[in-house]
Amino acid sequence: MTPGLILRPLLILLLLALVLRPEWFIPLFAPLAPEGGPVIYTRSSLLSLSLSHLALVAAASAAATVVAVTLAILVTRPAGAAFRPLSRTITNMGQTFPPVAVLALAVPALGFGAGPTLVALFLYGLLPIFENAVTGLTTLPPATMEAARGIGLSRWQRLIKVELPLALPVTLTGIRLSVVIALGTATIGSTVAARTLGEVIIAGLLTSNTAFVLQGGLAVGLFAVLIYDALVQLERYLARRMGG
């Protein structure tokens, strides 16, 4: 855990500097920019791109979580059991769909902009969350469920007080996978005119300006790694609290 303790604040500081004070990096990036070309992306501020990137991911992931967990609850009730094999097939097949393809196919249906990106992130985000929530809800310890029934909890109370909390850590793993995929797909979303940090990378690729590519790539990469790490820590904390 020691490398994490040193590395984490360091990476956070690096990310903050990159987003808030990009001009500090001019000496570092200058050799990579084309001669006489701009070194730092200024068409829009990295901060506003980061915020809009994160907002897209947060909105899509929140909606995906609500819908996926609701669906997972439905197919794990006796009334919805007939749909469980089908839902498993859909999640298995759906996850083989490349996220880029989902994004590209959303454009003809929804036009350009944040819309198709949001829909693609949402649809793709559903699958890992649903899969993990179903796993969590179907692998509850039988003794605990028996006890919950024994003390006279209604089905609704069992769901809210026992099943969902017990399934939370596994569900959270699904949410983490989903958020990481969403961060990546949102980056590609800039090719369909969504405002995300991918814009900086794409601008760099179009003008052969490696300095832009590096800036955008570093910012997105650091966001992804830090958010992933934060969610892992949250899972560990919850698992410890449940175990203890």
Add this chain to the structure above:
Amino acid sequence: MKTTGAGLSAPGLLFAVAGLAALLSPFMTLAANRIVAGEGIFLWNMASAGAVIPGAAAVLAGLGLGLLQQPASLRFAGAVLGLGGALWLLTQGASSLLAETGEYARVSPAVGFWVLLVVLMLLMADALTAMAPRPLTRGAILVAILSALGLILWSGALSDLSVMQEFASRRDAFLRETMRHLGLAFGSLAAAVVIGFPLGILAHRRAALRSATLPVLSFLQTIPSLAMFGLMIPILSWVGATLPGARALGIAGIGFAPAFTALVLYSLLPVVGNTVAGLASAPPAALEAARGMGMTPGQRLRRVELPLGLPIILTGLRIVLVQNIGLAVIAGLIGGGGFGTFVFQGLNQTATDLILLGALPTVVMALSAAIVMDILVDLTRRTPKDKT
């Protein structure tokens, strides 16, 4: 608490409702040329009644068969019948709509067709899940479906569709990018196996190496693909410029090399992680017995741990292959070729058909790879049980 009546399949009911809604939605789109937005055409305006009714009847009959709970094989037959009907409608609609319009006109499937296609494929998948065919039967079904698809495309029955017109005007480029895409996906898989498999075996034996590599690899995996591909550009152009001979090998900042390297980096975690997990999955009793028989560590690895861990290792390769087929699309953005070339060209020109020309083969390739790898995983898992 069952909501279904006797003998009715609940998912089948859902499929029937969705399928009916699809038939009542615009089935095809007619546009004046390849860039402008088209207008939706309903089934009943698409072609003469004599052409539409047989197709629609086949779709309805297929959806009707899908309502049955048992036997699953009838539901499967319903899906095949329905797909045939949908295809019939598509070919009839395309030729009749094009007959009435100018030479630049484009017809393409609209939301109704796509929804119907998804519904019928789900019906087929649902029936197959219930039939639980053996791995080799599944392989035969996949081959049959892909050959049918190939035959239909080759026969030219769909050549009126605008996607096929995009294909016809860049047949050579399509073949080249297909090979490029396969090269990127399978080549990076091979490279990842060559690097990752020995690394996994070493990591299995040494806990220190294991706890050092796996977290690093999983962080690599979280880096968004576009950023990873982008970050490879400065690194590889530096390598190409500094290392003597590297440029002669084609290592440069843009093109194949950075895309390939990025894919290999993404592939390492599933390969190494699943090799470690697979080797660790051998039951202690089996290892104890092997040790008792006087096997050396090398023999134990080859004759006990590897055979027992093979399904898990292959699962890792499945993840890599499916993931890389999808990620190779991004290579189109950095000049690495592949189907992404069409996707991003299409996005730039707002030419939907060009997007489809890149995206649809990617999806078919990823799905087929997933099914084939699943079959391999099942075969390796079942062998010991069947033989003893």
